Amino acid sequence: MTDVSLLDRVRDLVLGGEYEPGDLVPEQTLAEQFGVSRTPVREVLKQLQNEGLVEIRPRVGTFVRHPSQREIVELFQLKEALEGLAAGLLAQRGAVPELQSLEENLVASDRAALDGDSQRYAELVHEFHWTIVRGSDNQKLLEHYQRLMNQLAYHRIVTRTVADPARLINSNSEHHKVVDAIRNKNAVNAEFSMRQHVNASSQAALVSRGDEGSSDDVTG
Amino acid sequence: MTDVSLLDRVRDLVLGGEYEPGDLVPEQTLAEQFGVSRTPVREVLKQLQNEGLVEIRPRVGTFVRHPSQREIVELFQLKEALEGLAAGLLAQRGAVPELQSLEENLVASDRAALDGDSQRYAELVHEFHWTIVRGSDNQKLLEHYQRLMNQLAYHRIVTRTVADPARLINSNSEHHKVVDAIRNKNAVNAEFSMRQHVNASSQAALVSRGDEGSSDDVTG
DNA sequence: CGTACGGTTCTTGTATGCAAGAAACGAACC
DNA sequence: GGTTCGTTTCTTGCATACAAGAACCGTACG
Numbered sequence: 001m002t003d004v005s006l007l008d009r010v011r012d013l014v015l016g017g018e019y020e021p022g023d024l025v026p027e028q029t030l031a032e033q034f035g036v037s038r039t040p041v042r043e044v045l046k047q048l049q050n051e052g053l054v055e056i057r058p059r060v061g062t063f064v065r066h067p068s069q070r071e072i073v074e075l076f077q078l079k080e081a082l083e084g085l086a087a088g089l090l091a092q093r094g095a096v097p098e099l100q101s102l103e104e105n106l107v108a109s110d111r112a113a114l115d116g117d118s119q120r121y122a123e124l125v126h127e128f129h130w131t132i133v134r135g136s137d138n139q140k141l142l143e144h145y146q147r148l149m150n151q152l153a154y155h156r157i158v159t160r161t162v163a164d165p166a167r168l169i170n171s172n173s174e175h176h177k178v179v180d181a182i183r184n185k186n187a188v189n190a191e192f193s194m195r196q197h198v199n200a201s202s203q204a205a206l207v208s209r210g211d212e213g214s215s216d217d218v219t220g
Numbered sequence: 221m222t223d224v225s226l227l228d229r230v231r232d233l234v235l236g237g238e239y240e241p242g243d244l245v246p247e248q249t250l251a252e253q254f255g256v257s258r259t260p261v262r263e264v265l266k267q268l269q270n271e272g273l274v275e276i277r278p279r280v281g282t283f284v285r286h287p288s289q290r291e292i293v294e295l296f297q298l299k300e301a302l303e304g305l306a307a308g309l310l311a312q313r314g315a316v317p318e319l320q321s322l323e324e325n326l327v328a329s330d331r332a333a334l335d336g337d338s339q340r341y342a343e344l345v346h347e348f349h350w351t352i353v354r355g356s357d358n359q360k361l362l363e364h365y366q367r368l369m370n371q372l373a374y375h376r377i378v379t380r381t382v383a384d385p386a387r388l389i390n391s392n393s394e395h396h397k398v399v400d401a402i403r404n405k406n407a408v409n410a411e412f413s414m415r416q417h418v419n420a421s422s423q424a425a426l427v428s429r430g431d432e433g434s435s436d437d438v439t440g
Numbered sequence: 441c442g443t444a445c446g447g448t449t450c451t452t453g454t455a456t457g458c459a460a461g462a463a464a465c466g467a468a469c470c
Numbered sequence: 471g472g473t474t475c476g477t478t479t480c481t482t483g484c485a486t487a488c489a490a491g492a493a494c495c496g497t498a499c500g
Binding site for chain 1: 259263266267270291294295297298300301305309358363364367371
């Protein structure tokens with residue numbers, strides 16, 4: 001149960017907001033916190049840099065990165081392509097357990113939408129997207145998607161977006177379209193609907209985001 | 221000039237075939253080879269594991285991974301989606317330097333195709349694809365693509381595929397279609413043509429590959 | 441008051457040493 | 471002859487020590 005890697009634990013710390021963007025993430029502190037030496041912590045930080053979550057400035061320190069607006073747009077473009085691919089692949093697979101999960105998700109989402117329970121709906125959205133990607137039965141796609149979502153620090157964005165009731169309704173309707181296509185084994189349509197949905201969600205997220213963290217061109 | 225990171229140097233060693241799939245990559249040896257201690261080498265190997273190039277078996281050693289047939293299929297699916305996205309984005313951009321590069325590439329490719337110079341053609345194919353991805357003007361896409369291509373150890377596969385004259389001709393014709401769409405700023409068509417092209421290339425590669433490295437389920 | 445300079449402190453970067461575990465080898469036993 | 475068990479050897483995993491560089495602070499000077 002405690003067999004979660006140090007990498008995951010430190011990543012969760014960064015994603016969880018324990019360290020704000022721009023903050024220094026000291027090796028020594030993490031080492032003490034997790035009861036290990038600096039050596040394994042360093043390995044982990046190097047990997048988090050590789051994942052794009054932190055930036056290591058040589059001889060200075062490791063800092064939490066904060067994605068620029070441009071990066072977020074880029075990531076959303078990627079997200080659209082990856083989830084579109086996933087939906088298409090899933091549609092080709094036919095009747096797999098994941099389809100059943102999606103059906104149940106739709107029922108629960110409809111209820112949450114009716115109740116106006118945006119918190120619950122956000123959870124279901126999260127589950128919806130991951131189910132589709134997992135259902136693509138493409139492990140490499142899943143890995144890249146995971147990376148992508150870590151960089152987006154997705155959670156915070158979505159929860160805020162679906163606070164808008166209008167977007168919630170539209171989002172839910174789009175989910176139905178996607179599942180319809182998957183159910184009918186229509187891969188082209190599944191991909192198309194999914195991309196349209198992701199695109200709409202992205203637009204909403206970008207708008208709701210407004211202007212908070214834009215440029216972090218400290219290097220430039 | 222020698223300011224290439226240790227990570228890149230070790231990666232090139234693995235991709236360059238210095239270590240064959242399945243081989244042990246000893247920390248100590250690399251450390252001596254590069255005149256450093258095991259510590260930085262270890263960090264590098266951890267990252268290469270993260271990139272999917274090697275597998276670290278705890279307390280046993282680091283081994284060059286050898287992608288299974290299934291993984292390669294998965295990677296090609298991803299490749300199709302990413303390059304399709306890139307072509308679409310590039311088409312939207314209009315007259316950028318990359319378009320000019322593609323035009324020149326087409327001319328050179330036509331010549332190489334006529335000459336039956338498959339070696340030269342392979343180089344041009346390589347350049348063609350990278351130009352499109354770079355031309356997407358999406359840094360995150362480029363990063364993911366880089367990762368993907370490292371995992372595919374693309375070079376060896378393509379060089380063998382275009383040895384087939386028929387495939388070479390088809391490939392070249394597909395390149396023309398893609399650039400036509402980009403030139404016309406037709407994003408949808410650019411993406412479609414690109415995906416069709418990548419798909420055809422993938423099929424050819426998978427066929428030519430036959431059966432060499434299939435299962436590496438050493439882990440059980 | 442502003443600025444430049446020197447020392448102090450804090451951070452990472454790397455080498456090294458030792459421990460732990462896995463595999464390989466060999467001998468003894470069945 | 472085959473199998474099992476103990477020992478040796480090789481590998482990584484981690485802790486620690488030290489070095490190097492950057493940022494910071496206080497002071498002196500203009």
